[in-house]
Amino acid sequence: MLERLEMEGVGPSPHLSFEFAPRLNLLTGDNGLGKTFVLDLAWWALTRNSEEVPALPRTDRVGLPGVTAVLGGPDGPIDLGPRMGPLPPGFLGVTPSNALTLYARVDGSFSLCDRLRNNQWAPFAFAPRLPAYDFSPDELWNRLEQNGQILCNGLIQDWISWQIRDAEPFHRLKRVLAALSPGGPEPLVPGAPTRISPIDVREIPTLQMPYGLVPLTHASAAVKRIVGLAYLLVWAWEEHVRAAEFRKEPVTESIVLLVDELEAHLHPRWQRLILPSLLEVVRALREDVKVQVIAVTHSPLVLASAEPLFDEAQDALFMFDLVGQEVQATKAEWRPRGDANAWLTSEVFDLKEPRSVEAEQAITAAKAALKDPNLPIEEVRRIHNELYRVLKDTDPFWPRWLVRAEAAGIDP
Numbered sequence: 001m002l003e004r005l006e007m008e009g010v011g012p013s014p015h016l017s018f019e020f021a022p023r024l025n026l027l028t029g030d031n032g033l034g035k036t037f038v039l040d041l042a043w044w045a046l047t048r049n050s051e052e053v054p055a056l057p058r059t060d061r062v063g064l065p066g067v068t069a070v071l072g073g074p075d076g077p078i079d080l081g082p083r084m085g086p087l088p089p090g091f092l093g094v095t096p097s098n099a100l101t102l103y104a105r106v107d108g109s110f111s112l113c114d115r116l117r118n119n120q121w122a123p124f125a126f127a128p129r130l131p132a133y134d135f136s137p138d139e140l141w142n143r144l145e146q147n148g149q150i151l152c153n154g155l156i157q158d159w160i161s162w163q164i165r166d167a168e169p170f171h172r173l174k175r176v177l178a179a180l181s182p183g184g185p186e187p188l189v190p191g192a193p194t195r196i197s198p199i200d201v202r203e204i205p206t207l208q209m210p211y212g213l214v215p216l217t218h219a220s221a222a223v224k225r226i227v228g229l230a231y232l233l234v235w236a237w238e239e240h241v242r243a244a245e246f247r248k249e250p251v252t253e254s255i256v257l258l259v260d261e262l263e264a265h266l267h268p269r270w271q272r273l274i275l276p277s278l279l280e281v282v283r284a285l286r287e288d289v290k291v292q293v294i295a296v297t298h299s300p301l302v303l304a305s306a307e308p309l310f311d312e313a314q315d316a317l318f319m320f321d322l323v324g325q326e327v328q329a330t331k332a333e334w335r336p337r338g339d340a341n342a343w344l345t346s347e348v349f350d351l352k353e354p355r356s357v358e359a360e361q362a363i364t365a366a367k368a369a370l371k372d373p374n375l376p377i378e379e380v381r382r383i384h385n386e387l388y389r390v391l392k393d394t395d396p397f398w399p400r401w402l403v404r405a406e407a408a409g410i411d412p
Contacts, residue, residue: 001099001254001292002042004070011037012327019331021316022072024279025294026306028348029320033327035296039103039258042294045069046101046256047113049132099254099292100240104229106261108137108221112236115252116243140228141217155231156216159205160193169238175284176230180277182270185210188227222265226274230281237285254290255282263299271301276309300343307336319348359390366401380408 007016012034018025027035043049045067103111112133133151135144144152153161162170170190177188191208195201196215206213207223216227244251257278263271275295282291297303306315317332337343341354353360365383369375384405391397 001072001256002046002069003072005042005045006068007041008066010067016329018318020294021314022292023314026317027296028298030322033320033322035320036260039260039294039296041067043103043111043258047132049113098252099256100236100252101256102232102236103258104260106264108225108228110135110140110232112232114236114240116240116247116249140232152235155228156202156205158235159231160203163190163193169234172284173230173234176234176281179281179284180226180230182267183273184269222270225265233285257291257293259295262295262297263302268301271299272305275302275305300340300349303343304340310334356390362386362390363397370404377408380405381410384410
């Protein structure tokens with residue numbers, strides 16, 4: 001697990017520091033303030049993998065720039081010390097974290113690091129070693145290869161193979177899909193395999209929808225992302241258990257999930273369910289596995305969904321703000337807001353109104369008018385007409401305003 005991450009003289013701020021909670025960590029704030037950057041560095045700290053330099057030094061830095069991380073483990077914290085940039089090519093060191101680490105990016109790609117299979121072991125001394133499994137969307141679905149070696153058969157082939165053999169991974173996949181389903185009339189239930197064209201000879205997995213079978217290759221972007229995550233969790237766990245048996249080492253006790261834009265592509269109904277589902281889904285792998293989630297979200301529904309389960313001893317909310325010309329990230333005091341609108345108008349999202357921009361402007365002008373009894377009637381009438389244009393008749397702001405309008409002699 002990742003306990004602490006500090007950045008000095010790199011990224012969007014001269015200094016950022018995070019004390020991560022052991023279970024759930026939510027990162028929220030405006031676009032472009034460095035939330036994905038923190039996920040990238042968390043991945044790098046946990047796995048020591050990075051295709052690109054994850055943290056360029058700031059030009060205005062004072063002192064030595066670097067990134068420091070502290071990992072928690074069964075033998076106590078491990079301080080990795082300051083480090084700048086990726087490890088050198090050909091590095092064969094040990095992955096620092098014992099956790100199975102999965103990074104779900106917003107573009108549909110995934111990265112996976114397993115201490116038992118990455119960095120420190122190869123079948124022959126001259127064999128290339130694999131720092132991590134990096135899946136493009138196409139490689140996740142069809143096949144991941146390196147130097148002519150098949151590393152993963154891909155979702156389509158593995159799903160069909162598991163289903164035809166009625167193997168335990170398929171039953172585990174069904175449990176994971178059920179846990180991650182959007183609820184309502186559209187559960188993620190595997191259907192019978194099918195072919196989608198006379199040219200493509202492959203059997204394609206399907207989902208049983210109320211209106212019939214849907215080949216996964218024809219599914220929506222939301223379904224594809226969630227199904228991809230479900231498959232990779234199951235595949236990673238199955239291969240990890242096999243590696244543990246092969247190496248005669250214990251199976252990991254923890255999984256770290258890094259998720260960018262947790263709500264990406266999801267309908268609001270699904271946004272309300274995805275966070276609790278993500279925390280529960282590891283139980284479909286093994287009951288006693290611990291999970292740490294570090295996720296970026298811009299969704300008030302995701303935050304509202306966390307209210308019944310949020311425990312300040314296990315969970316944390318970090319807010320990113322632009323203060324002057326400097327990004328600040330602070331651990332927020334957790335306060336339930338009750339609904340998504342209240343989250344939108346909280347300091348987390350900083351909206352004045354959970355309405356359209358035009359409605360917000362009209363209400364702002366109306367609130368000022370409520371405080372000014374000497375406002376000319378023409379201006380009161382203009383504000384009234386604008387409110388009438390942009391607000392519904394049932395808007396809760398009307399009772400406040402109509403008293404002012406009637407006092408000015410305006411017929412509501």
